[in-house]
Amino acid sequence: MPNGWRFYWQWRLGTAGISLDLNSLNPLNLSPKDARSSPNRRSPDGRERRQSYLTIWLNTVAALALLLPGLALAQSSVPTPAEAISLEQQGKLAEAVKVWQSVIQRNPRDAAALASLGVDYSKLQKYPEAAATYRKALALDSRLAGIQLNLGLAEFKQGHFEAGIAPFAAALAAQPENLQARGLLGMSYYGAGRFAEASKQLELAAKAEPDNLQLRQVLAQSCLWAKNYDCALEEFRQIQLRDPGSAAAHVLMGDALDGLGRTPEAISEFEQAVKVAPREPNVHFGLGYLHWKLKQYDEAEVEFKSELALDADHPQALAYLGDIEMQRNDTEAAVPLLKKALQAHNEIRIAYLDLGAILTEQRQYPAAISALKRAVELDPEQPDAHYRLGRIYQATGKQTAAQKEFTRVRELHEKAEDDVARKMSKAPPPLPQ
Secondary structure (H helix, E strand, O other), X not given: OOHHHHHHHHHHHHHOOOOOOHHHHOHHHOOHHHHHHOHHHHOOOHHHHHHHHHHHHHHHHHHHHHHHHXXXXXXXXXXXXXXXXXXXXXXXXXXXXXXXXHHHXXXXXXXXXXXXXXXXXXXXXXXXXXHHHHHHHHHHOOOOOOHHHHHHHHHHHOOOHHHHHHHHHHHHHHOOOOHHHHHHHHHHHHHXXXXXXXXXXXXXXXXXXXXXXXXXXXXXXXXXXXXXXHHHHHHHHHHHHHOOOOHHHHHHHHHHHHHOOOHHHHHHHHHHHHHHOOOOOOHHHHHHHHHHHOOOHHHHHHHHHHHHHHOOOOHHHHHHHHHXXXXXXXXXXXXXXXXXXXXXXXXXHHHHHHHHHHHHHOOOHHHHHHHHHHHHHHOOOOHHHHHHHHHXXXXXXXXXXXXXXXXXXXXXXXOOOOOHHHHHOOOOOOOOO
């Protein structure tokens, strides 16, 4: 037998658990050369030897015949896409994943199998694995149906909003009428803090689904945080028309009105929200802030204390109560409130600003400088902390440093707007689940 076939069958037989020395296929265990030169080749009992050879061949053929069903069975047990799909239909996703992995191991360039594996990973909420698998499939075949949308969803589910933008945009480019792709693209822009782009996509989606309040709320927030107050106001009106008893709708309307400089009207909206949901977190603080903004300190104090009755450690309510006490020149009452606010949350700018002012009056300049620098770190675009620092440097003979701060104050002459939405929250509300 040729050596290649000998090794092949030795392997096949070995895998079947049969021990067979293929040298026995040669007469009398002789090599072909020895068999030809053997003096017994033409002996009188050659017939018996031929019979013996025939028996050996027949036994070998019988052994190979026994192997054939096993070989066929081995071939039939190779995992196939059909098997994986059947498991998926039975809800056996973990088993389906293993089959897809075997299919891909046999053919690593099977883009469709990779895409199917990604779908099963997503259904099992294994989103990192799903995203990585979708990207491999895309590298092999970017035209696979639905692959970009699925990749975007896998990233979105992980909170990777920036990473989800490109695949959603690609899915939308391929199917401009796909409302799901457009809505998810807008949500991803929102999650990534790109509010102007979010409002553009969500506005188109809301026109197609005018009664989708969840979508309209995210659109309204996008407009609000993009400082497109006219857009925000219109959306909040639409939300109120569809859900007139919603406290959130009144709050959002108030946010938009305050952003437009219509603070008295914003107060009316927040008062309606308090009536509808008096125990809703942040509603009393929001109303109190609007009163504080108009220097209506008595009314503001009532609302801040109402918020603290619901949450004794509400940091913003504590800080603004402290500011009210400072405005009344009661520093003994102000300092504990300001310090407690910073213990609850150490990034409240007004607390550092007020403490810096109080410490300056007490001539505790190093501590005052530290507090005011922290206020600058939290919002370098506000001129008041720069001005107070300049006064301290001037009082302590540091003229160069003082002049630098006063120059910065002039550059920031147009004070940045502080609307109620940004006071109630340092970041926009999270996306709805």
